[in-house]
Amino acid sequence: MRSDEEHTEKMKKIKSARDRIMEERQGEKGLIVVHTGPGKGKSSSAFGMVIRAIAHEMPCAVVQFIKGGRETGERKLLTTHFSHLCQFHTMGEGFTWETQDRARDIAAAQAGWDKAKELIRDPAIRLVLLDEINIALRNDYLDIAEVCAFLQGEKPEMTHVILTGRNAKPELIEIADLVTEMEVVKHPWRAGIKAQPGIEF
Template identity: 75%
Template sequence: MTEETRPQDELARHAAKMAKKKAARDKIMATKEGEKGLIIVHTGKGKGKSSAAFGMIFRCIAHGMPCAVVQFIKGGMSTGERDLILSRFSDVCQFHTMGEGFTWETQDRARDTEMAQAAWEKAKELIRDPANRMVLLDEINIALRYDYLDVAEVVAFLRDEKPEMTHVVLTGRNAKEPLIEAADLVTEMELVKHPFRSGIKAQVGVEF
């Protein structure tokens, strides 16, 4: 059945239902006038935490909004996001890869802690600069999970020193509860199915 052949009473009911829904939505939207820099957490076991965060970074780039990325864990491997930003958008987005690889690869807690601390110092510098409208702290939740960083210190800094209009995005599984409590927006990626479990390795364009 096409829209042209639907009974007129059915089309009228649909139009009335949508008009009622729009009126309710407009009423809600009329109360949403404020803006603020958000603390955004992407966590969970599912794929897509960093991918979604980079989507927001690219939105900022598209709007000409200065932004920055600090990668806490990922090491020197080439990734599509980093290569594109460094080659095309370094004038609007600073990119700092501070980690040396995943913790099970480095196997050196002292070194991992040192690198995480250095990444956090760079992150604070970038967040303090009010010119940066968004700062992505990629995989910081991993550093927090292994206590390379003090979650209380991170939360206190975001609460007390983050400029009012700066968005900060923090990614990585196992986000700690104090960070979740401090955040304005928290998304948990749920794992339903993953090709890795079927013997498929990480692939260019999907994972990196």
């Protein structure tokens, strides 16, 4: 076991190295953030970022591409308590297996993307969450080339954009600044437990 003196000496070295790293990191920019993968927590993490931005009084917006009219905790919280700092737009009609109508799904995704572009272009909005857009992209409801070109060419310099959903396309991962892939280790659904308020929605 390390002595107190050895521990202190090790922590000094770590702090010195960290201080040097922090001095080298002076740049700022609006980030393109992707949360993907089969595990739970993609939207939850993104909404955590929205709440964090609101705490800094940064105007935000959310566009939900797949989830329909079902009440969720995050929508209820943001629209009830933070509507002055966060716009919330639910553009989807529900999961694709519920609508069973490709033309309707494409139209809803395009309407969501049109709203997303409007919000991203607004210089007053600092963070935009495009929730489950990766599903719309995976199903080719939206053109990945157009989405990437817009994010690279028209997103204001200091605006953050978060894109969530499984199976993020390689083109999106390539242009992103931050990509996190959620993995499944264990999930109650596999044990026959249904989605529950406060955990899944």
